[in-house]
Amino acid sequence: MDLITYLPKSQCHDTLSYDSIVTFVDMLTKQAIFIRANKSITSQQLAHVFIDHVFSKHGLPSVIVSDRNPRITSEFWQTLFTQLGSKLNLSTAHHPQTDGQTEITHRTIEQILRAYVSPQHDDWATWLPLAEFAYNSHVHSSTQQTPFLANYGFHPTTPSSLLLPPDTTINPDATSFLDNLRDVQDSIRHQLDLAKARQETQANRRRRPLTFTVGDRVRLSSDHLPLVEYPSSKLRPRFLGPFTINKMVYPNPDQPIDTWEPMRSLSKLIAFKDFLSSPTWSTFVQTPAYLSFARLYKTKIPKVVHFAILDDAT
Structure with missing residues (x-):
């Protein structure tokens, strides 16, 4: 559990203005919940957000991991979770890797929002529910499953899925459904163990000293x-x-x-990797060019233009 703060002010359909996001991420299934908020949110308000969006749908987790934030470590939070019988694990100060799962989720949701927000960055609150759906519909690299499938045992209906013919071959009863869900979650636990080992290897590899030279x-x-x-x-x-x-x-x-x-x-x-570099006009020379046309609804449409590119050898 954490907060993304210092976002630009953004209004939503409720006409309220927001500048932060409260995030909740399940450690097993990786399902995430993103709630619009403000950085001035109080401990009591944050508790209501938790009860409204997490406890009411998923119950009380046995362990809650969060960074060492004044809103989380306040006496109110400590008292609340003591009364509810839940532990509050606090990550080490200046070491956000302890809550690394949420940090990675923050980077992912920010990347999703970058693709949709306006140039003024003032409409992210409108896109947040769709960004949450996109996040939970995407296969997670650690579990090799989507968070939706890992948590519910099936994928929710989307507009595109309505265009596909219904699958009449699947008719599971309750027992087989639960067995399938247990198999999925057992597979997820195995994948998480593999992912943890893989991430440790990658982290050690990234710790190698960087090498650059003048002119790079x-x-x-x-x-x-x-x-x-x-x-x-x-x-x-x-x-x-x-x-x-x-x-x-x-x-x-x-x-x-x-x-x-x-x-x-x-x-x-x-x-820097120049994936988008393009040839300059000086590298082009026009040969006896011609256009070939294709008829489409009685309209001539240019189809092919022939050019030659001079390489360094010519």
Whole structure:
């Protein structure tokens, strides 16, 4: 359980304005719940959100993991969960990896919202329920199942599924349905064990020192940069650039981010891969070109244009 704060103000159909998202993620099935909120939310309000959206539908979890946030660690929360018989596990300060599942979910939902929000970033609250549905409909890399299937044993109906012919071969009774759900969740536990080992391997691999040289093109992490052209730091591009390395300084400098000095730690850089590069007009030469036409509803439509591209050898 956590909060995504400092989002741009966004209104929804209820005409209220929001600037934060409360997130709940199930550790087994990875199903996520995203609730519009404000960063000024109080402990009592957060408790009501939990009861309305989690407890009322899924019951009380035996363990709740959250970061060391004043809203969570307040006396109210401690008293509430003590009375309800639930433990509250607090992650270590300055080590958000303890609640790494929620941190990954935050990055994912922010990435989904980036694809839909307006340039002003002021309509994310409208898209949030659809983003939640998209998240829970997507196969999770750790479980190899969608959160919907892992939690309910089936996928919910979507507009596209209504266009498909009904499957008349499946008619499970209650017993086989429960057996299938248990099989799915047993498979998920196995996949989570494999994913944990795989993530540890990948984390160790990522800890290898980065190597760049003068002249390399890189992209710079936008974290903590004061970029006034983007209304929200949460929904802006994660990396900027490309930039060219002009000088290497050893040891790697960790300059204050707000200075805007052209010196950055290697941990803030990734290699630039120019996937979208296009040939310039100077590389094109027009051969005796012609157009061939295809008739479609009595209208001539250009179909093919022939060009030749000069390579370095010509």
